Amino acid sequence: MLKVEGVSKSFGPVKALRNATIVVGANEVVGLIGENGAGKSTLMRILSGGMRPDAGTIAVDGAPVALRDTAQANRYGIAMVFQEQSLLLNMSVADNLHLANERSFIRLGVLSRRRMIEAARDRLARVGLEIDPTQKAGELSFAARQMVELAKALSLEERTSAPLTILLDEPTSVLESKDINILFDRIRSLKSRASFVFVSHRLDEVLAISDRIYVMKDGEIVAERPAGATSVPALHAMMVGRDLDAEYYREARQKPPGDEVVMEAKGLGVQGAYRHVNFTVRRGEVLGIAGVIGSGREELTRTLFGFLPQTSGALLIDGRPASLKTPTQAVAAGVGYIPRERRVEGLVMDISVAANITLARLDAAMRHGFIDHGRERAIADEWVRRLRIRTPSAAQVCRNLSGGNQQKIVIARWLTADSHILVLDHPTRGLDVGAKEEVYDMIRNLSAEGVAIVLTSDTLEETIGLCHTILVMRDGEITARFDAPPYAKPAQVALLEHMV
Amino acid sequence: MTSFVATEGLHVGLAERIRPFTPLLLLVLLTVGVNIAEPGFASLNTASVVLADASVLFILAAGLTFVIMLGGIDLSVQAAASFASMVVAELLPRVGYAAFPITILVGLGMGIASGFVHVKLRIPSFVATLATGGIMTGLSLLMEGGRTVSLTDQGRDQAAWISGAWALGVPNVILIAVVVAIGGMLAQRYTRFGRYSAAIGAGEPAARAAGISVDPHKIIAFGLSGAFAALAGIVLAARLASGSPDLANQLLLPAIAAVIVGGTAITGGVGSIGRTVVGALIVSIVRIGMTYVGVDIFAQQIVFGAALIFAVFVTIDRSKIPIIK
């Protein structure tokens, strides 16, 4: 009854969705799987009214609709339960359930608290949740909050006559297994009243709960299978099956790393995020960390640059213990960071290219304690030339330069600061193919010069193609370690097994 | 969350090119305008008056500039200046010339306290400075039971370097302001502090991720604001030959206006002492021009309040604050 047809969406040069078509029938659970960046989130956002597609149509019961915003999507019975919880933690469960829909509880301008609470209790009961509706949402566990959000989504049935479609975006990533079973029981019992779209990385769970499964890759729907007619390995294969292009990742330039260990982690852990992490990184080595959201790899990456100091274990840099409590300390220890949010954490947009390049090592441009603008320009010009940064001049502010060039400036900054360890956090996000290739070239260059790199990437393919060694993380621990020598790279499925 | 899409191409439109010069244009227009309304305004005499008034205002605003560039606000500058005027008046008879540096250090210290409270206790700057301003006003009142303190004859002599005039009758105040201006501009362009402050103001997360220690810089900025306010208070005390707890009370708004009208955005980053110079001149011309034309001092506040809103409206960078609180 809900049909999304030929939907496409681009963000600048990046095509997030290409001609995607899915159908959600009545009273069924449809699974949606795919790697990071495959387009699942974008598709969900379009379905829930949070975003408009560039092309394609959405039809409810055969009639095309235009979903201008979430309120309109709601009117067609579509509600989303977000991955990042979207309850207001400072307000009660009842308030959250009725937010922006209190009209039915008003008499003569006065809200009837009693009726709100009763109605809340009622809705909570429908998802089998017996909690006090006057409790603040912030006091509940993740699992309970997830249920409240589900209850809230279901409450649509009181406001619209359209059949319900509930979109669940990674609902289980923060839940423990017993809570997951409870969630699944509820979903099954609710199928009589609503259809569900279940988006997840956990293939076994998707298989367990779905009636049909769609597989996405590179923005397209590449397969559709009834759950009974497929298996986890088969789904794996459909999700990733592309031959790695050795040329694309310049595998020929991947040389063996040096012997000297520049960074070592021993039992590293951050409470609530990851634990027992051990690894070494040698001179010139590219170490990749693979894992889905919730695996702990994002937090591990942040620890290596001082954003999230470890709560247990030790980190050694050049053989000496390093407790990186702030990025300032990380920089002093010789670590550089290429952030995923380039425009926020990477460059200071409204100052010049030259100023950005010297920002981490202002000493290089100083003489007698003062900034020597001539020297700074010289340094910047040198990098502009060597890295082929396209800008009218080094005095230009960074705001209007392209993503690829901005990335190069960030790299130039760490090179100026003589960083011998670089932490790359999704370095090619938002870049077009040409810019990505330039980044790969630079990574090979840096590696050849002895810079050690720790890489967290959007796609498994990129990780495998670029790295010497890959750590796979799941639920906060390292589950596997792979060597990835040139022309003898491990298959993606091999890694996926340990990721999900 | 929506992602920013970098635009290719560096073509900068005409409006964008003109924008940085708007304050300067405004300055010229104002001078001409007032002169038309009341001929005789644009004379050497009034220029001297305007510049002297602008000088005090500028010193106050210069300190504020450091804070506003970092995205904060200091609502205690007038209290600090008044407090400094009291302190210097009290100290001059007791310790002679040493009173001047001591008073500035006191201002510096109070500013650092504000900065500390803001940064370490994570209190929004307007509350922190409202509080420290209150403390300073309280102290000012306490010192002499709310009364003013006049400078002794000796004190007046000691303060002559401020209240006197140089060659060609140019008041020393103007020279002091010029020194401050040049010092400030040089500091911004050539010192580590200046560079880091600009970076923090224009993109705090990025500055942090580049290894800059943000907290100490913020505290120093507030310290400077206090020190400059103290200097302004000393100048006022010298000119009026007395210190009092509400000496600078009327100057908070013009000081903020000077910074913002000059072109420093309250969102931080874009801005400089140089711009504040222009802003201070504009504000002074407006103040004196209005008095010249006959608008009373309270009514001037109406104009300033409205001008402030307009200036913010024009200079604010909304992409930096997605949710406007």
Next chain:
Amino acid sequence: MAPAFQSTPSVADPAPEQSRLERGRAVLQRSFGGGRLADFGPLIVLIGLSLILGLLNPSFFSFRNLVWGLANSAAIPLILAMGSTFIILMGSIDLSVEGVLSVGAMIVALLCANDSNNHDFGWWGPVLAIAACTGLGLLNGLVHVVLRIPSFMATLGLWFVGLGVGTVALGGSAVRVLDHNIRSIAFQKVLAFPLAVWIAVAMFLLALFLERRTRFGRYIYAIGGGEDIAMLAGVPVKRTRILAFTLAGFFTGVAAVLAAAQLGQANTTIADGRLFMTVTAVVVGGTALTGGWGGVANSLVGVMIVAALANGMVLLGISPYIHEAVQGLMIIAAVGLSIRRSGSFVIK
């Protein structure tokens, strides 16, 4: 931005059987808009402070002092705090209080029987004053929302505009209110308390009603708790903001009428220091400056603390000049000590 690292406990079962003590505690917590002991803090501080003051000077608890020293002197700050509480709950600030109050007081003085002109509009004076102040509040809201200017700048501008208007109209000097009815607001007693106190109580109850029993109240908390979430959920954020500022203007207007009545005149300094006191009271009462937490009940406690402290200082013969300094320290202590602090915020 990197996701803020959540520090909520990972899997805690929903609250098990609660003991009566716990349930009672929960009820008390909820009425003060808090969820942790820290929000009891203000109440404990108030009780503790009162006891200490009473010990130091027993006349603190004398009936006369309770009525005139405490209740009456807390009346105007309480009304002002009501308006500001709604604004602060949203995570914004209203710096224009003094300017708006000036305008209100000026209108009362100039329209009612006074010693400066021949007007004698009686109750129309207060009515128009309140209307004007409400209008100024609306202006605040519009400038903030429509021109998209941060509240502290918009209200800063209006602070001075209001101050200017208020003082210009007075011709720079004081205008005495001669209308006996108006003045009686300040000293007419009803059941032993001056009318001003009853008006303040009425305003408090009004604010409490708006906070607890209207959609508007829910929306204020939603905006403060997570404006983007609220917006996605369909909360009419812009409208609510404008309404909140208009409401603050209204409360300020009522306070202005009381101020003119109490002082018996309108002058250029009638509003001095009131912003500071209002913000201190709200903050000390436990309402978080970041928004979403606290409420008018908290502000009531806060106002009482500030009033008790001021009263106590008078009774103990402490110099009035210290008051501001002490208030400043109180704000710092109150905000600094409050446990509720959003971790990954960039505080401006």
